[in-house]
Amino acid sequence: MSDDKKAPGMDQHNADRAAAPQGPAEVAAGAEPVLEPAQLEAIIKALQVDLAALADTNLRIRAEMENLRKRFEREKAETAKYAISKFAQDVVNVGDNFQRAISAVPAGAAERDPALKSFLDGTMLAEREFNSALERHGVVRLDPKGEMFNPKVHNAVMEQENRDVPAGTVLQVFQPGYMIDDRCLKPALVAVAKGGFKVPRAPQEPTAAPGKTGDGPGASGNDPGTGDASGERSSGQG
Structure with a gap:
């Protein structure tokens, strides 16, 4: 049908539809709602x-x-x-054996026996090289003779009457200790003085967490100030 032959009233219908309000579907299809x-x-x-x-x-x-x-x-x-801590705990026992071998030679015997002197000199040289190798890897040997007792790195095995030095002074070292940085690998076995004048103790640091000290027996040490019974018996024997 051509534009000239539109049905009567069609224009009016379109005009009414445009003027009528749009439904929801028509709104969605058109502009966004405000x-x-x-x-x-x-x-x-x-x-x-x-x-x-x-x-x-x-x-x-x-x-x-x-x-x-x-x-x-x-x-x-x-x-x-601390990567070598476990290994070092086993190796330091070798250093103790060097010390035992040197201590086993009677005083003056090496001067009378050239062969024994050569053996002693060689053992002492080997011990020095051994300790130097440990130090290169951060392991330090402790020889606390003359120092005040420290339960974190010393293990008191006996007490000795001595009024010439302050109570708690290390008089004798039976076995040296070893440290790696700030961790105790092995405490030194020592004899401490008793009976002398007491020196005020400086405040001690908090106890290290488990696993921060050596695994060896007696790593915490025996404090001579507590009057340990074993120490009293040992001092009586001395």
Whole structure:
């Protein structure tokens, strides 16, 4: 049908339809609906709450990652520092055997026997080389004679009456101790003085956590100030 032959009333029908309000389907197909100010404000507040929550979560995650990084660096440094601890605990016994061999030679015997003197000199040289090798790897030998008793690195096996020195002074070292950095590998076995004047003790540091000291027996030491019964018996025998 051509434009000239439109049905009567068609133009009026189209005009009425254009003037009529559009339904929901027609609105969705056309322009976006306009939100009320209250609705916009509610949406903005909800987005602000979500943004604050995300910012807080991000801050917490970054803090946790930083703590993990610091912990990893600390454990890495400790692993590198104490990597040879177990091995060193076994090796230091060799140093004790050197000392026993040297101490077994009677005083003056080496001067009378050239062969014995050569043996003694060689053993002492081997001991020095052994201790130097340990020091190159951070293991230090403790020879605390004349020092004040320290239960963290000394193990008192007996007490001796001596009023010429302060009570608690190490008089004799039966077996040297060993340290690696600030960790005790093996406590020194010592005899301490009693009966002398007392020296005020400086405040001691908190006790090290388990695993921070050597695994050897008596690593914590016996404090002569506690009047240990075994120490009293030993001093009586001395």
